[in-house]
Amino acid sequence: MDDAASQPLATREVPAKTLAVPTTVSPQLQRSISNLALAPRLAMDQLPQTPEAWRAFVSVADAQAAALGPILEALFPHTRTWTQIAGVKVCEITPASHDPARGDRVLINLHGGGYVLNGGEASTGEAILGAHYSGLKVISVDYRMAPDHPFPAAVDDALAVWRAVTADRDPASVGVFGTSAGGGLTLALTLKLKSLGLPLPGALALGTPWVDLTGASDSYAVNAEVDGIFSSFDSIGKAMASLYAGAAGVTDPLVSPIFGDFTGFPPAIFTTGTRDILLSDTVRAYRAMRDAGVAARLEVHEAMSHAEYIYAFDSPESATAFGDIADFFHANLAG
Amino acid sequence: MDDAASQPLATREVPAKTLAVPTTVSPQLQRSISNLALAPRLAMDQLPQTPEAWRAFVSVADAQAAALGPILEALFPHTRTWTQIAGVKVCEITPASHDPARGDRVLINLHGGGYVLNGGEASTGEAILGAHYSGLKVISVDYRMAPDHPFPAAVDDALAVWRAVTADRDPASVGVFGTSAGGGLTLALTLKLKSLGLPLPGALALGTPWVDLTGASDSYAVNAEVDGIFSSFDSIGKAMASLYAGAAGVTDPLVSPIFGDFTGFPPAIFTTGTRDILLSDTVRAYRAMRDAGVAARLEVHEAMSHAEYIYAFDSPESATAFGDIADFFHANLAG
Numbered sequence: 001m002d003d004a005a006s007q008p009l010a011t012r013e014v015p016a017k018t019l020a021v022p023t024t025v026s027p028q029l030q031r032s033i034s035n036l037a038l039a040p041r042l043a044m045d046q047l048p049q050t051p052e053a054w055r056a057f058v059s060v061a062d063a064q065a066a067a068l069g070p071i072l073e074a075l076f077p078h079t080r081t082w083t084q085i086a087g088v089k090v091c092e093i094t095p096a097s098h099d100p101a102r103g104d105r106v107l108i109n110l111h112g113g114g115y116v117l118n119g120g121e122a123s124t125g126e127a128i129l130g131a132h133y134s135g136l137k138v139i140s141v142d143y144r145m146a147p148d149h150p151f152p153a154a155v156d157d158a159l160a161v162w163r164a165v166t167a168d169r170d171p172a173s174v175g176v177f178g179t180s181a182g183g184g185l186t187l188a189l190t191l192k193l194k195s196l197g198l199p200l201p202g203a204l205a206l207g208t209p210w211v212d213l214t215g216a217s218d219s220y221a222v223n224a225e226v227d228g229i230f231s232s233f234d235s236i237g238k239a240m241a242s243l244y245a246g247a248a249g250v251t252d253p254l255v256s257p258i259f260g261d262f263t264g265f266p267p268a269i270f271t272t273g274t275r276d277i278l279l280s281d282t283v284r285a286y287r288a289m290r291d292a293g294v295a296a297r298l299e300v301h302e303a304m305s306h307a308e309y310i311y312a313f314d315s316p317e318s319a320t321a322f323g324d325i326a327d328f329f330h331a332n333l334a335g
Numbered sequence: 336m337d338d339a340a341s342q343p344l345a346t347r348e349v350p351a352k353t354l355a356v357p358t359t360v361s362p363q364l365q366r367s368i369s370n371l372a373l374a375p376r377l378a379m380d381q382l383p384q385t386p387e388a389w390r391a392f393v394s395v396a397d398a399q400a401a402a403l404g405p406i407l408e409a410l411f412p413h414t415r416t417w418t419q420i421a422g423v424k425v426c427e428i429t430p431a432s433h434d435p436a437r438g439d440r441v442l443i444n445l446h447g448g449g450y451v452l453n454g455g456e457a458s459t460g461e462a463i464l465g466a467h468y469s470g471l472k473v474i475s476v477d478y479r480m481a482p483d484h485p486f487p488a489a490v491d492d493a494l495a496v497w498r499a500v501t502a503d504r505d506p507a508s509v510g511v512f513g514t515s516a517g518g519g520l521t522l523a524l525t526l527k528l529k530s531l532g533l534p535l536p537g538a539l540a541l542g543t544p545w546v547d548l549t550g551a552s553d554s555y556a557v558n559a560e561v562d563g564i565f566s567s568f569d570s571i572g573k574a575m576a577s578l579y580a581g582a583a584g585v586t587d588p589l590v591s592p593i594f595g596d597f598t599g600f601p602p603a604i605f606t607t608g609t610r611d612i613l614l615s616d617t618v619r620a621y622r623a624m625r626d627a628g629v630a631a632r633l634e635v636h637e638a639m640s641h642a643e644y645i646y647a648f649d650s651p652e653s654a655t656a657f658g659d660i661a662d663f664f665h666a667n668l669a670g
Contacts, residue, residue, distance in 0.1 A: 007369075009355075009356040009365055009366070009368075009369040010356070010369045010370075010372040010373045011353050011354060011355050011356070011372060012353070012354040012368075012371075012372040012560075012561075012563065013351070013353055013354075013560075014351060014352050014353070014354060014560045014561055015351050015560060016348070016349060016350050016351040017349050017556065017559065017560075018346050018347070018348055018349070019346060019347040019348075019349060019553075019556050019557060020344075020346050020556065021344040021345070021346070022551065022552070022553040022556075022615075023551050024547075024551050024552060024553060024615065024619060025553075030344055031344070033344075033347075034342075034344040034345040035345075036347075037345040037346060037347040038345045212359075216357065216358050216359050217357070217359060217637075218354075218357040218359060218360075218609060218610070218637060218638040219609055221352065221354050221355065221357075222354060222558075222561055222609065222610060223557075224352065225347075225348075225349045225350060225352075226347070226349055226557055228347065274553060274554055274557065274614050274615055274618060275553070275557060279609050279635075280357075280359065280609050280637050280638070283609060283635040283636065283637055284359060284637050286635075287636070287637070287655075291655075297632075298633045298634070298635060299633070300614075300618040300621075300633060300635060301618065301622070302552075302553060302615050302618055302619050302622070303553040303615070320622075320626075324625075
């Protein structure tokens with residue numbers, strides 16, 4: 001039988017290309033895209049190979065991220081208090097824009113960084129922006145991470161904070177948001193709550209969520225080296241996935257939530273960009289939610305790389321992205 | 336002054352890559368992606384250079400598209416009647432799924448093809464699918480095209496049909512939909528109606544709409560040769576844009592609707608894919624609508640190329656895309 005359907009699937013050759021900074025975005029985002037093009041890229045042979053080497057790598061990267069703190073503080077005034085909730089390190093951020101009339105509502109932020117990066121002072125960037133644009137207090141969770149604390153430490157920490165925060169508060173008045181690994185962890189937390197029969201958050205905001213740590217998403221290939229922030233799954237992505245998943249493996253639904261069942265999930269807004277290496281993770285999770293009957297909304301920003309709405313915080317596109325998220329929370333949270 | 340903001344913007348180098356067919360889509364869509372990888376691509380030196388050469392090129396392409404007719408007829412049973420409305424050639428398609436209880440509602444389809452291709456029998460593919468999934472009668476408009484009839488012939492024909500269809504019918508019960516140039520033309524028609532002070536359609540469905548014929552969208556570069564259907568703006572896209580725009584130029588809002596004002600537009604659903612060369616056109620138009628306060632919704636399908644939901648009509652992803660569009664019309668149309 002010469003059956004076309006039995007023929008091997010053909011690959012597609014895409015030639016090398018030079019991407020100019022597009023004129024279709026704001027000057028601020030144009031500058032961010034240009035800066036990302038100039039940034040050094042991590043080569044395969046620069047990847048840490050031992051836990052000690054990872055700790056050193058993380059230390060340098062986190063110090064760079066934390067250095068943005070004073071700039072964020074000047075642009076987005078807030079007070080912050082480091083404390084512990086249920087034994088988990090958190091930073092409580094109260095924005096100058098805080099609206100006491102909405103004091104019943106609170107947000108929990110789960111930061112990004114591949115379950116390896118952005119601990120400590122580096123963990124609060126997205127939380128500060130979320131607090132500023134929503135006028136709500138944000139509890140930023142400095143959850144334990146790989147390589148020292150692989151899965152399920154992050155889920156356990158998020159769950160412990162969730163239980164404590166909702167002990168004396170309507171869970172429907174609490175929103176959870178996160179980007180990249182933080183988006184994946186937001187979904188994993190909600191799957192975990194569902195499996196425990198606990199009340200779910202009132203709404204979720206998933207910023208370019210890392211939902212498929214197996215690397216199967218099409219954009220891992222299509223947007224490799226197109227994305228200026230998360231340039232290559234094959235270099236650092238796959239390594240962090242393995243460090244985090246540990247014995248559970250990358251197909252566990254609490255590690256890769258795309259393999260979970262989103263039925264019964266609260267309303268959710270997804271945010272990504274056209275250059276995002278996790279564009280496919282985002283649209284696949286969005287589609288799975290729609291298919292499960294969830295009131296989900298998708299926002300895709302022109303020419304944005306992975307999580308760039310956090311780093312290009314001076315751009316109108318960042319204000320739009322966080323404005324959409326804030327509006328979505330206020331439209332859907334109780335209280 | 337050594338001001339970073341005054342430095343030239345940096346370009347980004349993306350190496351050549353081989354794209355495998357992803358496992359994250361249905362077997363039917365996998366086969367479609369593979370078939371597109373095997374299809375010959377149009378080289379720059381194969382572009383027609385004269386009106387006569389264009390007519391010959393169009394004749395071959397349209398015959399190929401029309402050859403799908405019997406397959407579509409078998410899979411999506413319907414009756415079709417070629418006729419004229421207000422002097423414009425149209426094909427009225429009544430699906431076997433037609434629901435007389437919804438007989439007050441009707442859809443107008445404006446086909447794609449860069450304002451050059453898909454005339455005559457080749458014009459009805461999307462209309463047949465839209466009719467099948469919505470259960471509504473669809474009037475497919477075989478509007479005049481370049482090179483013989485450049486802008487504003489297409490807008491004039493769409494407007495003439497609109498006036499006639501709504502002469503004895505509530506305009507809010509009429510939906511307009513189209514893909515690629517047909518999506519752009521749907522927006523141009525609505526802009527034109529607004530400028531004339533006429534009632535607008537009840538809802539719009541914009542499939543990967545061609546809204547920026549200047550070629551500025553970032554995905555024209557990022558998804559060049561990634562997209563298996565519209566592989567390169569620089570080859571055929573730019574040529575068709577020039578043929579169509581003629582003396583008006585590509586920045587006229589009725590040629591490139593991204594330069595128009597969408598304030599007051601009816602609810603609109605946008606459909607695109609992660610490999611789509613018009614991904615940026617789609618998300619830019621969606622964003623402009625949201626900024627104008629329109630109730631817009633965005634759907635992005637994993638690994639889909641430009642308009643592939645029409646051509647991969649045997650895939651569940653195509654059924655999902657048209658199902659979303661049908662649901663959107665029924666949620667928003669009067670009648």
